[in-house]
Amino acid sequence: MSAMQACDPPMPKTILITGASGAVGGAVARALADFGDFVLQGRDRARLASLAEALQSAGARTQLWTVDLADRRALEAAVANLPPIDVFVHAAGFPLYRLIAETDPVDWDALFDVHVRSAYLIVRRIVPGMQRRGYGRIIFVSSLWGTVGAAGEAAYAAAKGAQNAFVRSLGKELARSGITVNAVAPGALDTPMVERHLSEAERGTLIEAIPAHRLGAPEDVAGIVRFLVRDAGDYLTAQVIGVNGGWY
């Protein structure tokens, strides 16, 4: 084996993206289209199938994984059947705009199931294989709210803060094994998740508050994920990387 070969990490073979039927997960998949084969998670089979078709035309093999991440029993069985994964991007998620006194425990649990518990179960399943192969990339799509908090979104922000703490801890735990663990934390993105909840006037006020003077695009997030997967070495780990147009 040449010195060059000895330094190169093994090529990622299988990429698992949760939330692949969504705006960010779909953009991440397209940004990694030339980099491996895919397990695409989401509940909307039609959107997943159309993404899979695009990836297949770029030469990737795809598998659809339509498990509900808040369905504990279904998820545990589905996780047990996952193939070996080299790259895991956790982009599934949903917001909850609710004052705390009106936040129902069912919604609180669903937020933590989708954002945190599902990722923990997946990580626990895939990490031993990554350790054996000496390579892995684990990336969470978190949120600026997980760092700075948000009035009226305490449950969502708490779930995102938990993701950030998990990333920082797991990154340290796995730092010697060729596996990196990072989060990409967007501010406000121009996606249906935000659009659904904003009037034109609120959108304008939001843009005024963002130094870059625009909402982010899913591709802004996907570009950082692509960098973490393809270009960054194993010294970039345990970080929460803001992608927010300077909007702290």
Ligand SMILES: NC(=O)c1ccc[n+]([C@@H]2O[C@H](COP(=O)([O-])OP(=O)(O)OC[C@H]3O[C@@H](n4cnc5c(N)ncnc54)[C@H](OP(=O)(O)O)[C@@H]3O)[C@@H](O)[C@H]2O)c1
């Ligand atoms: N958009 C923003 O401005 C923004 C800002 C900061 C952070 N983020 C974070 O970025 C991530 C992606 O957001 P996005 O804008 O791409 O949202 P999106 O377009 O609404 O996509 C959300 C994805 O999560 C999946 N999902 C939600 N609940 C699920 C459940 N119970 N089981 C299985 N899958 C579930 C959806 O699947 P189906 O649709 O197929 O059901 C979809 O694929 C989220 O974690 C979000 O918190 C977004």
